[in-house]
Amino acid sequence: MTTIIDVAKHAQVSKSTVSRVISGNGYVSQESRKKVLESMEALAYSPNLIARNLQSGETKTIGFLTQGFIDPLGVFLESFISIAKNYNYYVTLYFTDGDKKKEIDALNQMKYKQLDGVFILTRANKWEVIEPYSIYGPIATWHRIDSERIYSSYVDHYSGYSRSLDYLFQRGYRSIGHVLSNPENLNTKARLRAIEDFHKEKNIPLKDEWLFQDNTRIDNGKYIARSWHKMANKTDAMAFYTDSVAASFISELQNLGYSIPEDVAVIGFDNSEISRLMHITTVDYSIRHQAENSFIYIHNQLNSKKIAEREISVSLVERQTVPFKNDCTSSLD
Structure with a gap:
């Protein structure tokens, strides 16, 4: 196996010169650099990256x-x-x-x-x-x-979700469904606190059927849409923990013959590309x-x-999925 010493001998330079060419650290004349590179090619030499990493302590x-x-x-x-x-x-x-x-x-x-x-x-x-x-x-x-x-690098999902709910309330929505992630996640627990505080503050009873759990993200927007479709007393708005599940929910409801936001308002969370493509009102949390x-x-x-x-910072991005309801004219501060 070709070594750095073999390259140095072939190029007629010192071992340290070859080392500087390989690492890119330290001065090497153009003539010496050319000789080293030509020798490496002629001898089919490949630097031992693992050895270099162990020596330098970084990759x-x-x-x-x-x-x-x-x-x-x-x-x-x-x-x-x-x-x-x-x-x-x-x-x-x-x-x-x-x-x-x-x-x-x-x-x-x-x-x-x-x-x-x-x-x-x-x-x-x-x-x-x-x-x-x-x-x-x-x-x-x-x-x-x-x-x-x-x-x-987390952000406070309590304040972000509270802002979503206040926004829906100020636009006239009172029965709001909540789509949450893994219950063990601290962000989910923060959202649950926001939901409980919101309903207490607004004096709106919180019904168990308004809480939807999503642990996988895979096709769960479709499942939630079908569950909403079967509800005897449907919520007039749905708040999601992520835009992708909100988008899947909207797509499936449209397949079922509903119109968004005429039949149900939707607000997401992430301000991802899919929320921009589908014009979903959402929360941007940097x-x-x-x-x-x-x-x-x-x-x-x-x-x-x-x-x-x-x-x-956390900000609300207004798009097309949360219109004013029942001629409500208040706005979010």
Whole structure:
């Protein structure tokens, strides 16, 4: 196997010169660089990246973990890769398909010096299983998690969801259905508190049939639409925890012969591309800045030069799926 010493002898330069050409660090004359590159090609030399990573202690690569495709993935990944590129980092995408072992294998890449850090968009293992891997490199997530070892770029879903409900109320809606995610998620618990507080404040009874659970996102918008279709007393508005499920709900209701928003108002959450394409009123909670802050945390843990985090804000984006009801003319502050 060809070594760096073989390249140095063939090019008639020092070993350190070859090393500087390979690493890109340090001065090398144009003549020497050309001789080294020609010798590497002639000898079919390939740098041992694993050995280099072990020696330098860094790979300049961040792992991006997700179980599979979800609606916010495209925006989040694009933003994460963009800021990583600006600071000379690569991003490797891992689809775990919800397989706990695949996720652990990816986390172990930090242990084996193949990754400098990891971002988790959606996880398969429990946090107590993931946390110990932070000794090998920084870990960040957009999930809401109370941990001293894992960074969370979450936003307050209580205030965002409360704003959705107030907006619906001010537009004249009183019977509101709520589509929630995994009940174990802290964001779901925050939304439930917002729902309970909203109904108490407005003195509106909360009916169990108004609460819909969605754990998979896959075709559940269709299932929820069919459940709404069968309701004896249908809600006049539906609030969703994510735009993709709201879009699926709208599509299935249209297949069933309903008109949106004439038959039911719909509000989403994410301000993703699908909400723009389908003109869904939604909540924007700075998903791009969440992605950037997640990278910034990992970067700052790995480097002495620190980057300032981006400011995160929550805003409501008005489109076509929540009109005024019953000639209500009030507006959101």
